[in-house]
Amino acid sequence: MKTLTKHLNTLKEENAGIFVPYIMAGDHALGLDGLEETLLYLEELGASAIEVGIPFSDPVADGPVIQEAAIRALENETSLKAIIAQLQTIKVKTPLILMTYFNPVFVYGVEKFVADLEHTAVKGLIVPDVPFEHSEMITRFTKDSDLSLIPLVSLTTDKERMKMLVNHGEGFVYTVAINGVTGTKSDYSDKIFENLSFLTENSTLPVLAGFGISSIEQAQAFRKHCDGVIVGSYIVDGLNKGKKTEISDFVRKLLVSLKK
Numbered sequence: 001m002k003t004l005t006k007h008l009n010t011l012k013e014e015n016a017g018i019f020v021p022y023i024m025a026g027d028h029a030l031g032l033d034g035l036e037e038t039l040l041y042l043e044e045l046g047a048s049a050i051e052v053g054i055p056f057s058d059p060v061a062d063g064p065v066i067q068e069a070a071i072r073a074l075e076n077e078t079s080l081k082a083i084i085a086q087l088q089t090i091k092v093k094t095p096l097i098l099m100t101y102f103n104p105v106f107v108y109g110v111e112k113f114v115a116d117l118e119h120t121a122v123k124g125l126i127v128p129d130v131p132f133e134h135s136e137m138i139t140r141f142t143k144d145s146d147l148s149l150i151p152l153v154s155l156t157t158d159k160e161r162m163k164m165l166v167n168h169g170e171g172f173v174y175t176v177a178i179n180g181v182t183g184t185k186s187d188y189s190d191k192i193f194e195n196l197s198f199l200t201e202n203s204t205l206p207v208l209a210g211f212g213i214s215s216i217e218q219a220q221a222f223r224k225h226c227d228g229v230i231v232g233s234y235i236v237d238g239l240n241k242g243k244k245t246e247i248s249d250f251v252r253k254l255l256v257s258l259k260k
């Protein structure tokens with residue numbers, strides 16, 4: 001079993017509740033030089049894994065907070081090459097998950113990308129603009145590596161497709177809680193809770209929910225139907241505004257509320 005799947009399955013079995021914060025690489029006053037500090041900060045707080053975004057100029061799934069973080073990172077001249085070089089030196093124990101659109105990876109070279117990540121803490125990949133039917137261009141290189149390609153399930157995914165995605169998935173199942181981009185809305189429909197319960201029954205992988213989560217109450221509502229949550233915009237916005245105390249308070253309360 002791959003490291004990420006094993007690690008998150010252990011937390012699932014312990015009923016600990018899984019918490020995955022998202023940050024944008026290069027979005028820091030120090031640019032990429034601040035990446036390790038931010039990762040260690042989230043590790044210390046008790047993150048189960050950390051999602052690290054690769055800044056991209058045309059991020060179709062991202063809402064305003066993450067888009068602006070990408071622009072700041074690009075203004076800091078953050079490239080995929082520099083991020084990987086940095087990740088090769090970073091000492092963090094928490095598994096990292098790179099969230100990237102396919103274009104930068106294609107330009108870098110998929111084979112080289114997978115090989116260069118081998119001795120880093122990166123154990124998972126989220127590539128939202130590559131549909132399952134085209135994922136072979138990634139999995140032909142990741143299948144013999146320790147990288148898990150995480151399946152994304154949207155609100156509009158039907159049950160047959162959900163089963164197919166979870167059967168082929170690795171790491172965890174990322175359930176997108178709204179029809180829309182990251183961060184913005186959080187008027188959840190009952191459909192998401194139904195989908196989460198269906199996925200939990202039909203998958204051996206941990207099932208997580210993300211998009212629009214920025215309160216303990218929301219996280220608790222999701223936790224009744226799945227193994228944990230992903231929080232992006234709230235963390236990115238807080239870090240950008242220097243509100244570490246607030247983030248720390250939020251995460252501590254969140255971790256308690258996710259325990260069963």
Ligand SMILES: O=P(O)(O)OC[C@@H](O)[C@@H](O)c1c[nH]c2ccccc12
Nearest residue numbers: 022061128182183211212231232233
């Ligand atoms: O920001 P939110 O609404 O808390 O959602 C998490 C999200 O930011 C992170 O997982 C993410 C950022 N960009 C993405 C693109 C696709 C899927 C997921 C993501």
